[in-house]
Amino acid sequence: MDAMLQDRLVPHMECGGCPIRHRAVCARCDSEELETLEKLKYYRRFEAGQTVIWSGDRMDFVASVISGIATLTQTLEDGRRQMVGLLLPSDFVGRPGRAIATYDVTATTDLVMCCFRRKPFEEMLIKTPHVAQRLLEMTLDELDAAREWMLLLGRKTAREKIASLLAIVARRDASLNLRETAGKASVELPLTREEMADYLGLTLETVSRQISALKRDGVIRLHGKRLIEIPDYRRLLEEAGDDSDGGIPA
Amino acid sequence: MDAMLQDRLVPHMECGGCPIRHRAVCARCDSEELETLEKLKYYRRFEAGQTVIWSGDRMDFVASVISGIATLTQTLEDGRRQMVGLLLPSDFVGRPGRAIATYDVTATTDLVMCCFRRKPFEEMLIKTPHVAQRLLEMTLDELDAAREWMLLLGRKTAREKIASLLAIVARRDASLNLRETAGKASVELPLTREEMADYLGLTLETVSRQISALKRDGVIRLHGKRLIEIPDYRRLLEEAGDDSDGGIPA
DNA sequence: GCAGCCCATTGATCTGCGTCAAGGCAGGCC
DNA sequence: GGCCTGCCTTGACGCAGATCAATGGGCTGC
Incomplete structure (x- = not known):
């Protein structure tokens, strides 16, 4: 065009x-x-x-x-x-x-x-x-x-669902080479809390609470509302209940 | 062979x-x-x-x-x-x-x-x-x-899940012409309660309870454990929360 | 600056389904 | 017959997550 x-x-x-x-x-x-x-x-x-x-x-x-x-x-x-x-x-x-x-x-x-x-x-x-x-x-x-x-929808807990979503978006991001924050993975989350909830079969309140919990426990760090830093990708995968190692190198 | x-x-x-x-x-x-x-x-x-x-x-x-x-x-x-x-x-x-x-x-x-x-x-x-x-x-x-x-997995209730499963199996059955019990649809349920539970993201106890409830409410009739009669297919679809009319004629 | 909006967070309470536990029923085998 | 095994049903109770509600923070427009 x-x-x-x-x-x-x-x-x-x-x-x-x-x-x-x-x-x-x-x-x-x-x-x-x-x-x-x-x-x-x-x-x-x-x-x-x-x-x-x-x-x-x-x-x-x-x-x-x-x-x-x-x-x-x-x-x-x-x-x-x-x-x-x-x-x-x-x-x-x-x-x-x-x-x-x-x-x-x-x-x-x-x-x-x-x-x-x-x-x-x-x-x-x-x-x-x-x-x-x-x-x-x-x-x-x-x-x-x-x-x-x-x-995920049928068997994972709310916390595992959130972790899985972050892991998947991070993986896709990485495979498209859109983002490489010097070794540390980070995800620009393209979704509102409500959209995440719609994806995960949860309510937006539960999504918010679980993100707070993951942050409190040091699994993720938030920069603003949308940019999420993942200090330890393996840790995130454990939280997700996933055994597959997902394919992000470091 | x-x-x-x-x-x-x-x-x-x-x-x-x-x-x-x-x-x-x-x-x-x-x-x-x-x-x-x-x-x-x-x-x-x-x-x-x-x-x-x-x-x-x-x-x-x-x-x-x-x-x-x-x-x-x-x-x-x-x-x-x-x-x-x-x-x-x-x-x-x-x-x-x-x-x-x-x-x-x-x-x-x-x-x-x-x-x-x-x-x-x-x-x-x-x-x-x-x-x-x-x-x-x-x-x-x-x-x-x-x-x-x-x-189904993300948003339906246990009762809706059961009704959906029955509706889907009935539909598939009908489209394969395996069963036409003289106008009334009936389904030979090929799964144990546990397998149904695994399909629906529920426990087998919940599956059992909901089947009992649907039976009590006249939505289905049981003949033995596996053969399920569906007196009113539309009613079942309503219970399933499905709007699509599914394609079983009467 | 302030108002209004959207989105996110957090708390309090409720509830549907999971969990644990106790039978029941039918079929196969001795 | 009696026992066992696999599958199902039903009850009692607890909890994860839904629901209801209040607050906050950032952005836009005035």
């Missing part, structure tokens, strides 16, 4: 920010396909707080997150909300073959997405198998993440 | 029971591919109660469930368990591209699976794009189901 917008994109991937484009095209290069994709895509910006898509809406595009953070939520009639996805840069949004959105998608920070018109994207999927392959891998990863969350 | 075994297969799909074979080959027919798949596959039987695969095991096949029911579970170090998948006939097991299992797979009834050696299956995926497409669709469906479960 316009050059001004493109300039603002965080270049978190070698290939211009879009993982579909990146993986589909650059990794197994073919200029003809690149051409196709370039015609397909356009960037869209959303402001923090804006609900991008309402559940039940018609949805004529699929997209991948370029920068910013969005959430996927489901709501019961009486208003109980559960977040079912946290979309960080490089995550995929939408579902090929489905015209109606099944979740609310909300921007929690300013958000840029790289969108593909759904119909032509689906046709491209059929024509270029390795894009479908890549999408399959991404979906399988998401499924694993969802199952990890099911364990 | 042997004819005796094949004879026992529930023919729940037009094409011999295996959804991969069915959808990959018969739906968009091509005798050469059929040939390939026939060479790839073999059937395996497991007894009820047997853990088929342990998390961490090497896993050199992927499979689809032909008959019987299996569960996917995750366990924390201290023994807390959470079921993260319920595998009914036609469901897919395993993950292309991954050699190590991440969940325990347990047969809760006698189980027959149609297995494909992983490596050749992966190669076949690359060569026959529409199988990958089909697998993508199935994975996306599973992801939706997982997210539905996240809502």
